[in-house]
Structures are given as structure tokens and as C-alpha cells.
Amino acid sequence: MNDPAPPVAETLRATLATLLDGLPPRQAAQAVDRLISNYRGATPTDAPILRDRADVAAYAAYRMPATFEATHSALEAFARAVPEWTPGSHLDVGGGTGAATWAVTATWPGERGVTVLDWAEPALTLGREIAAANPALRAARWHRSRIGAALTMESTDLVTVSYVLNELSAPDRAALLDAAATAAQAVVIVEPGTPDGYTRVIEARDRLITAGFHIAAPCPHSAACPIVPGTDWCHFSARVSRSSLHRQVKGGSLAYEDEKFAYVAATRRPLTPAPSRVVRKPQIRKGQVLLDLCETDPALHRTTVTKRHGDLYKAARDAHWGDAWPPEAGD
Numbered sequence: 115m116n117d118p119a120p121p122v123a124e125t126l127r128a129t130l131a132t133l134l135d136g137l138p139p140r141q142a143a144q145a146v147d148r149l150i151s152n153y154r155g156a157t158p159t160d161a162p163i164l165r166d167r168a169d170v171a172a173y174a175a176y177r178m179p180a181t182f183e184a185t186h187s188a189l190e191a192f193a194r195a196v197p198e199w200t201p202g203s204h205l206d207v208g209g210g211t212g213a214a215t216w217a218v219t220a221t222w223p224g225e226r227g228v229t230v231l232d233w234a235e236p237a238l239t240l241g242r243e244i245a246a247a248n249p250a251l252r253a254a255r256w257h258r259s260r261i262g263a264a265l266t267m268e269s270t271d272l273v274t275v276s277y278v279l280n281e282l283s284a285p286d287r288a289a290l291l292d293a294a295a296t297a298a299q300a301v302v303i304v305e306p307g308t309p310d311g312y313t314r315v316i317e318a319r320d321r322l323i324t325a326g327f328h329i330a331a332p333c334p335h336s337a338a339c340p341i342v343p344g345t346d347w348c349h350f351s352a353r354v355s356r357s358s359l360h361r362q363v364k365g366g367s368l369a370y371e372d373e374k375f376a377y378v379a380a381t382r383r384p385l386t387p388a389p390s391r392v393v394r395k396p397q398i399r400k401g402q403v404l405l406d407l408c409e410t411d412p413a414l415h416r417t418t419v420t421k422r423h424g425d426l427y428k429a430a431r432d433a434h435w436g437d438a439w440p441p442e443a444g445d
Contacts, residue, residue: 122248126244126248133174133240146173146177169236170211181213182216184304186221187352187375188331189302189379192331194388195385199381201270201272203271204229206276209274210241214274228251229270230255265293266293270298270299277304291318296325302379302380306374307347307350307373309347311349312347313343315378319380323380328387330381332436350377388439390409390410390438391407391436392438393435
């Protein structure tokens with residue numbers, strides 16, 4: 115009897131571990147530091163940030179697990195909102211080394227038509243090499259394309275855009291979102307879990323709603339976000355196993371870190387979103403759990419679940435940031 119295939123995340127980690135063979139650790143760490151500084155810059159770039167294989171290998175080994183986990187979390191929430199749907203084709207825009215394609219295969223196992231668009235040829239080349247370890251991605255197409263106003267997309271079931279909008283000017287972001295809305299039945303946008311990342315996600319959300327999409331997650335509604343601009347931001351967290359490169363760059367000893375991200379998942383299909391969603395880390399206190407919820411109204415509300423609530427209290431103690439509430443809602 116054959117051993118079962120390892121989980122997608124495990125296969126990805128094992129594959130990434132081989133990328134830095136022959137590259138001095140100090141050089142890898144310096145490359146990651148420089149690339150992080152560029153990615154966190156406020157000015158959109160007109161040229162690929164990942165310039166050569168050393169850049170791509172260092173950054174993929176460092177960042178790809180976090181991008182995978184954040185995107186996978188967003189896709190899982192989306193999949194629970196549309197349980198009868200599976201994408202038959204996937205277009206990853208600005209996908210670089212393809213973290214989102216791995217996340218899609220982890221969410222919906224099996225082969226499908228997959229295309230990755232990016233303007234950094236070294237990233238596409240390495241992504242193609244990494245994908246050889248994932249049977250569902252061995253037939254994927256990797257195309258160099260400038261991500262901007264001139265971008266054209268073929269019709270597809272699912273478009274993902276993860277950690278890309280920050281690199282684009284406002285007109286290019288608008289053009290990309292309009293093209294995605296025209297081409298796809300479902301669109302998932304993931305950005306860093308910062309106030310600026312949230313602002314870009316809300317802009318994307320509004321544009322998709324205007325184009326006729328329904329919000330599947332994280333929002334339990336397609337109305338305006340109840341957060342007053344400038345007072346707070348909606349984001350979530352995904353746990354990421356730290357590699358030795360992570361620990362070297364960040365100088366930490368923990369075996370994990372938490373990736374903060376903001377996202378929106380939208381579809382043209384009819385759906386029933388969660389009645390509410392936990393939008394902050396639950397606060398567990400003696401005999402009670404405090405849950406901050408975004409509700410269908412739309413409104414933000416804190417609810418207190420106590421031992422008097424029986425099974426619901428047990429569920430609240432097990433609830434996680436980002437889960438649907440109540441638990442029978444599907445998350």
C-alpha cells in the first residue's frame with residue numbers, strides 16, 4: 115500500500131528548503147532585508163523588484179510560506195461560503211513564484227487550468243521549477259506580462275491577486291480590478307494586514323460590488339464596511355512555520371510567526387455568507403469569552419458568551435480570529 119501524499123503546505127516547505135543550497139546565509143539574509151525594504155515602500159514601482167535568481171530564491175524561501183498561508187486562509191473562508199463550487203480554472207495575477215496557486219490546490223485538490231502572470235521572469239522561472247513538486251501544477255502556464263492598465267485576461271473561474279496591489283499606481287489597480295471582474299466568476303484579493311493594505315482591499319471590494327459581485331468573505335454582507343475610515347482596520351492572522359532563514363533575518367527563536375493579512379473574496383454566484391465573523395482575537399476570561407463580530411446588519415458588535423450558554427460557550431472557547439459565528443454557519 116502506498117503512503118499518502120504529504121499535505122500541500124509540507125511539500126511546499128520541503129521544496130523551498132532546497133532553494134538556498136549554495137547561497138551563503140549572509141547573502142540570503144541581506145537579499146531578504148533589501149527586498150523587504152522595497153516591498154514596504156509607499157511608491158509603486160515601474161520595474162520588477164525581483165531582479166535575478168538569487169533575489170527570487172531568497173525572497174521565495176522567506177516570504178512564500180507566509181503568502182501561501184494567508185491566501186489559503188482567505189480561500190478556505192471563501193470555499194466554506196460557496197461549498198458546492200470548485201474552480202475549473204485559475205488565473206494568478208502578479209503571482210511571482212506561485213504561492214497562490216499552491217494555496218488553491220490546498221483548498222480544492224485536483225488538476226485545473228492554471229496560468230500565472232508576472233513581469234519578473236526570474237520569479238516565473240523559479241515558480242515553474244517549484245511547481246514540479248506539486249502534481250496539480252505540473253501543467254500550469256507561466257507567462258511574463260506587465261501588471262497594469264494594458265493587462266488582458268482570458269475568461270476564468272477564479273482570479274487571485276495576492277500582495278500585488280501595493281506595487282501598482284491607483285489607475286493600474288483600478289484597471290486590474292476591472293479586468294478581473296470582467297474575466298472571472300470569483301476574485302480573491304489578499305494584501306498585508308496594515309491600515310494601507312486594508313484600504314486597498316476596501317477599494318477592491320467596492321469596485322467588485324459595483325461590477326455585480328457578491329461578497330463571500332470575510333464580510334457577512336455586501337453593504338458598506340461598518341468601520342469608520344481612519345479609526346480601525348479589518349485584518350486577520352495566519353500562523354506560519356519559520357524556516358532557519360526566517361529566524362536568521364528576524365533574529366527570533368520561535369518556530370513560528372503570525373502573518374497579518376487583509377482580504378476580500380467575491381463571486382458572481384448566489385451565496386449565503388456567514389451571519390457574522392470574528393474580527394479580533396477572542397478574549398478568553400474566567401467563565402466567559404468576548405467575541406468581536408462583524409454582523410449582517412452591517413455593524414460591529416461585541417458579544418459575551420458565558421458558561422450559561424452551554425455548547426455555545428465550548429464553541430466560543432475554540433473559536434479563532436476570522437471564524438464565522440455561530441459555528442454552525444460553516445466556518
